[in-house]
Amino acid sequence: MTLENAREITAQMRKVRQSRQYRPDPVPDDVLAELLEIARWTGSSRNTQPWHFIVVTDREQLRQVSEIRPPIRWVADAPLAIAIVLDGANNTTEAYDEGRVTERLLIGARLLGLGGGTAWFGDEVQQQRGKSILGIPPDRAARSVVVLGYPTTSRDPRPGAVEGGRKPLEEIVSYGRWGEPKA
Numbered sequence: 760m761t762l763e764n765a766r767e768i769t770a771q772m773r774k775v776r777q778s779r780q781y782r783p784d785p786v787p788d789d790v791l792a793e794l795l796e797i798a799r800w801t802g803s804s805r806n807t808q809p810w811h812f813i814v815v816t817d818r819e820q821l822r823q824v825s826e827i828r829p830p831i832r833w834v835a836d837a838p839l840a841i842a843i844v845l846d847g848a849n850n851t852t853e854a855y856d857e858g859r860v861t862e863r864l865l866i867g868a869r870l871l872g873l874g875g876g877t878a879w880f881g882d883e884v885q886q887q888r889g890k891s892i893l894g895i896p897p898d899r900a901a902r903s904v905v906v907l908g909y910p911t912t913s914r915d916p917r918p919g920a921v922e923g924g925r926k927p928l929e930e931i932v933s934y935g936r937w938g939e940p941k942a
């Protein structure tokens with residue numbers, strides 16, 4: 760890969776946003792297969808690969824998931840969601856692994872012309888509801904689904920949506936020691 764090609768990819772990575780509204784078109788099988796391969800190859804703590812992925816396209820299941828909590832209502836109109844189920848053996852490392860696999864799916868989706876977003880079930884009771892909708896065994900942990908589709912916008916349609924910008928680098932990076940600017 761040339762540096763120029765690589766920079767096209769990093770430019771796309773920088774543009775990965777949370778998309779919550781999609782065209783009704785389904786996610787093609789070959790695209791889904793590629794995304795699942797990306798997920799499978801994600802690194803995890805001690806290579807435990809503590810995940811299982813449930814592909815959800817059933818409209819009724821998506822509707823039920825969307826009703827777990829108001830901030831994820833938009834899931835109802837998405838063509839597909841992938842639930843990330845964790846082994847439930849180590850909450851700290853599995854939460855990290857879940858974040859890694861989620862971000863890889865979202866980056867992969869962007870590179871393949873799709874968009875996506877993470878949708879969290881919420882508190883313990885809401886997680887139980889998510890697990891029951893998806894038939895997940897009680898000893899497993901499940902907190903979220905990664906929602907995928909062809910986005911129509913990356914605007915957040917929810918009332919009271921937060922600003923989508925980012926803090927400037929000077930505010931979030933130090934050199935050598937906390938608070939030190941670049942020499």
Ligand SMILES: Cc1cc2nc3c(=O)[nH]c(=O)nc-3n(C[C@H](O)[C@H](O)[C@H](O)COP(=O)(O)O)c2cc1C
Nearest residue numbers: 775776777778779830831877878879913921923924
């Ligand atoms: C841990 C976590 C949980 C999130 N849960 C939700 C959620 O339940 N519903 C939702 O619409 N967005 C959710 N988001 C997405 C964030 O709102 C989004 O990443 C953030 O606002 C930045 O969006 P942008 O990249 O489009 O600017 C979640 C993000 C993270 C990291």
